[in-house]
Amino acid sequence: MGKVSDLYRQRVAAGKLRPDPAQEAVLPQMDRVLDEMASTPAPKRSAWRAFLGVGNPQSPPGARGLYLWGGVGRGKSMLMDLMAEAAGDISCRRVHFHAFMQDIQAGLEAARKRGEQDTVRPVAEAVARETRLLCFDEMQITDIADAMIVGRLFQVLFDQGVVVVTTSNRVPEDLYKHGLNRQLFLPFIDLIRQRMEVVCLDSQTDYRQNRAAGGQVxxxxxxxxxxxxxxxxxxxxxxxxxxxxxxxxxxxxxxxxxxxxxxxxxxxxxxxxxxxxxxxxxxxxxxxxxxxxxxxxxxxxxxxxxxxxxxxxxxxxxxxxxxxxxxxxxxxxxxxxxxxxxxxxxxxxxxxxxxxxxxxxxxxx
Missing domain, CATH: 3.40.50 (Rossmann fold)
Incomplete structure (x- = not known):
């Protein structure tokens, strides 16, 4: 396992990145997550519990995650790539939030067909067995089906010792804004604040706008x-x-x-x-x-x-x-x-x- 800050400085020294004070300001928080994970033993998973379909006991609180938000084109996705690379031997999944929720919805449907009473827990525990660090890009919630299950889903993931790092264009309080039955979604915002450090990437530069234009498309x-x-x-x-x-x-x-x-x-x-x-x-x-x-x-x-x-x-x-x-x-x-x-x-x-x-x-x- 390495440090995100070290990888960032290596890219800058190689001319692959331009130094950006706003990006540099969030690097200590990203390093903190990995340092805390390194000092916290991975939760033990019971093979017998998995075989019998019995949930794993709740793990002790682990590292506090990170919710990195800011305007478009500020380098959030690039920093998330560095986070996944620096994770080293920590079991890490780097995935777009849309794709992850598609997998979850498919798992819930399979659990319903099996006649599970609690469909969320087995799906979340299956994720936790494979992943200690979830790196999401572009968390945004516009679908009511996702909005109604994310609170329960993430609570189980956190209880199982999974650490979440995510990027978003919105502060947590603006997620699913004006969505149907939004009052049922509000506990998820509280959960984000409890289990993740919320940090704004306040760069004044939109790197996507500054890329050189290619052939017209x-x-x-x-x-x-x-x-x-x-x-x-x-x-x-x-x-x-x-x-x-x-x-x-x-x-x-x-x-x-x-x-x-x-x-x-x-x-x-x-x-x-x-x-x-x-x-x-x-x-x-x-x-x-x-x-x-x-x-x-x-x-x-x-x-x-x-x-x-x-x-x-x-x-x-x-x-x-x-x-x-x-x-x-x-x-x-x-x-x-x-x-x-x-x-x-x-x-x-x-x-x-x-x-x-x-x-x-x-x-x-």
Whole structure:
């Protein structure tokens, strides 16, 4: 196990990072988490209890976690990568919050089918058996199904000795803001404050905005010229192959994309975001592709809130999988969603869309 601060300084010395006082200010908190974990023995897991389906006894309080919040593009994800790297032999899982909650919901469904009375505990204990340190990127809660179980889920994880470090664009009190039955969610905010140190990354620099622009991949407005430009990119990437529909299996269902050639696909905004698709569907799409082209991203507002929410989830999935995005849209990312419910959350999406335009940002290795 190492120190996050050491890795950070090594990257700065190598010219891979620029020193940032706001980032440097949170490094001691990240080091503290790992130091406290190193001085706290890992909780013992009973194989017999697991075999018999009996919950493990509560572990003594371990290291206090970390909730790192701040504006988009301030380096939170980079710091989370360093945290996971510095963890060394500590069993660590670095995962996007969306993807983690998809796994949890799948586990809850399996527990329900087994007839479990308490579906959350066995799922949480299964996570705890494999992981001591959970590193979440981009904690945000907009789904009521997630909102109603996170308090119980994290309480069991904490009781089992799991330490959580997460990033977010929002202070805890603003999570699930204006959500349905939010009063039932409020104990989770109290739990965050009890078990995690809440720290603001107050950098004045948005590193995503400062990346060098690459070849054009975002075309606005979404007119005939934009269509012709994307047609030309399609021809170049696929050797002018005739597009064929493809179907991606997701939990016994199929998500259809109208135009595919190898790991390149093309779809209209409405085919991807106008249908009732969810995070699992978009994660499967991202896993199946290296390049996705989207035609006709409209202006987003309260009038198409559901479609906008799906678009945000889709971009998260593409971003995490390093899928190259080529799109035509009504406006630049920062101007797509300027007011109304969801506009705050879209700032992160706009920042990611801007970053994904960089020529150095692309498909997975």
């Amino acid at each position: 975002w075309f606005t407005p979404a007119n005939a010229d934009a269509k012709a430009a994307i047609d030309a990119i399609w021809a170049d990437l696929t050797g002018s192959a005739a597009p064929e529909p493809c179907r991606i299996e997701v939990k016994g269902r199929q998500v259809e994309l109208a135009a595919c050639s190898g790991r390149v696909a093309r779809s209209s905004f409405w085919d991807l975001c106008g249908r009732p698709l969810g995070p699992a569907d978009y994660l499967a799409v991202a896993d199946a592709l290296d390049v996705l082209m989207i035609d006709g991203v409209p202006r987003l507002s309260a009038s198409n809130y559901n479609e906008a929410k799906r678009f945000v989830t889709l971009i998260d999935a593409l971003y995490e999988a390093h899928v190259r995005l080529i799109a035509s849209a009504a406006d630049e990312p920062e101007q797509l969603y300027n007011e109304g419910e969801g506009s705050f959350e879209f700032e992160r999406t706009a920042s990611r869309l801007r970053e994904m335009q960089d020529g150095a940002w692309g498909t997975r290795d």
